[in-house]
Every structure is written in structure tokens, then in C-alpha cells.
Amino acid sequence: MDEEAAQAPARVPGSVPPAIVVMGVAGCGKSAVGIALAAALGAIFIEGDRLHPPENVARMASGEPLTDQLREGWLDAIGRRIAASVGNGQSVVAACSALKRGYRERLRGFCPDIVFLYLEIDPATARERVAGRKGHFMPASLVDSQFAILEPPGTDERALTIDATRPVTDAVADATRLLARVIPGRV
Structure with a gap:
């Protein structure tokens, strides 16, 4: 389940498919929760980490945090992908730290109806999870x-907000359960 978790369900005329961004710090589980949530909702999954330009990945891999300016193009790439999916009548779940x-306002500029799912976690658990990951560019030193x-x-x-x-x-x-209250009839 790389880029697409599943085909989106048929669109209800006059409705906008849900756009959900799973957000939080490194190690909170954005990708794992996002993939599983997309599968549960019959939505496509967008992995925000894959949309980072190589320069950003290299900076983070070397332990350098990104600036607001360095994140702009990345956020725009995610926003465009979300908007394109929704525009094609597809429900979407994206993983993005936001x-x-x-x-978050920048992402909403592409799709105003985004619902953010904040995975709340404590620093010690996030550091431990990131330190235990294999093959990811983000070092545990950047969690703080x-x-x-x-x-x-x-x-x-x-x-x-969800307990991560x-x-x-x-x-x-x-x-x-929580999304069903915010997006009735679509979740």
C-alpha cells in the first residue's frame, strides 16, 4: 500500500470526499495510522515524506532541521496531491507533520475542507520510536x-486529537469514530 491504499468509494452527488491529514511530530505514527485509516475508509494514501525534495531529505539526514522556507515547496506538493485527489472524487488520507x-493553513489553501488528525505523543516515546526505525532519513536528534x-x-x-x-x-x-462526527455520512 504505497501511494494508494484502496480505490475510493463512489462519490455522493453534491458531496466533497473527505480529505484527512494525519499530523504530528516524527515518531508519532503518521504513516502507520494513515495507511490503516485509508484502508478502513477506502481512501487513497499520500505519504508526505516521499514528496520532500532530495535537498530537504539530505538536510534532515545530516541532523539539520528544516526552516519554514524549506518546507514551503513540500507543503505545496502535498496540498496539490490532496486537491487533485479530492477533485477526482477520491477520499484521501495524507501523512504530513503539519x-x-x-x-495547516497553507494546506487548507489547496483544500479548505481538510480535517487534521493530530497524533499526540510525548517527546521520550517519539525519540525512542525514531531511534528504533530502520532506513528512514529522520534521525532521533531532530525530534526535539x-x-x-x-x-x-x-x-x-x-x-x-488522538493518543498516539x-x-x-x-x-x-x-x-x-471521531471523524464520523465531523464528516457525517462520509466516514
């Missing part, structure tokens, strides 16, 4: 820099 309100800039979604944002320390199956069950 750490700051400004990043992500917490330093993290702006959890405010109550005025269209966002839901729970097993993926539990997180997906919680997300599905």
Missing part, C-alpha cells in the same frame, strides 16, 4: 526540534 498552524516548533491544533481549527501511544488499531478505531 507542525505549525501556518503549515519538532517539539520546539509544534503548535498543536487550536479549538478553532478543524482538527481531532496506543496501538495503531486503537488509534484508527478512535479516529474513525
